[in-house]
Amino acid sequence: MTPPPGTSPPPRDARIARDLSAWFARSARDLPWRRPLPGHPRRDPYHALVAEVMLQQTQVSRVLEYFPRFIGRFPTPAALAEAGEQQVLAAWAGLGYYRRARLLHHAARAIAADHAGEVPSDPGLLRALPGVGRYTAGALASIVFEHPEPIVDGNVRRVLIRLEGRDLDETPRREEAWAWQRASELVAAAEAPGVFNEALMELGATVCLPSPARPDCPLCPLRTHCRAAELGRQADLPRPKPRARQSVVHHAAVLIRDGRGRLLVEQRPGRGLWAGMWQAPTLESPKPVTAPALARWFGVPRLRRLARFTHHLTHREVRFSVWAQPEGDAPPGAGAPRRFATIRQIAGLPLANPHRRILLEQAGPLSPPRRRAASSA
DNA sequence: CACACGTGGGA
């Protein structure tokens, strides 16, 4: 985009934008959501929306696995809008942050209802879609529609802080405001805003890496502009953030079969962890439960423990214990929405991720509590 | 606005 009359970008910003964009043109990874559809001048806005939502807080390698399948199943906003929430969750299962799937589903319904089935190009309209925040709206507006909108994600933040050698002990809020301001200035200096924005993220994801891996400065197209590199401080910036504490919760999951060998499953509540997904009937508690207490809770005569394992989340550690009711005992009364399901039916449900292991390993014998790495090979 | 929300990869 050409700058408004009377204002021309600072020469350094223009050189940064030019050098980075040129590097991207020759170094960009070939990713499915970057390919325009055959016979189309630009990439499909709906594909870009799905990809951007999937990429929120999620690594590219993970999204590569899910994106083609999701697009295959829901090829258009209308197809996604008409789908049921359980189908959408099932297509998202294993990808994490499941609220994104619901919000994307709602966004598709809004696109169908309010935008004639077409993803809008206006940044304000994009921002109004469920699950589309400042970053995602900017990414779609710039990358798909070439509006000169700034974007700041984790990669961009790190690249900008190093580029400007910004070593301040400031509040996250202030740093955030600075990064958006700087991103705005730079994108205004770019000839193609979408190319520049995507290049900024690509640089952070492939060259200007976080501290442990360290940036590969000799390969960097911005090394001659970089204040941190000039000072030899590129590995120290940005300063590490204090990490959050982790709490521990206990989930006791019980395997109960009916006379035909089907397993009892229940749906999790509509909010919170693994919202709306399915699991073996589970008692959650801050401390471990004893076998008699668990049997009492589920209203069955007795239970024996089959396995234990720990599932790690960002701010929480979930200690699972898996229990079974001896064959022939009567099933418990209903509490949450529950039903018996065959293994084949269970495999098609949106399962809370740890329960994929708990329930589907029931097709064969459940492995004993993990000890050494003796079992594999 | 501090907090909740998943998962896999790399040191």
Added chain:
DNA sequence: TTCCCAAGTGT
């Protein structure tokens, strides 16, 4: 193996 880490959106 085990520990540490990343960083968008909505409430």
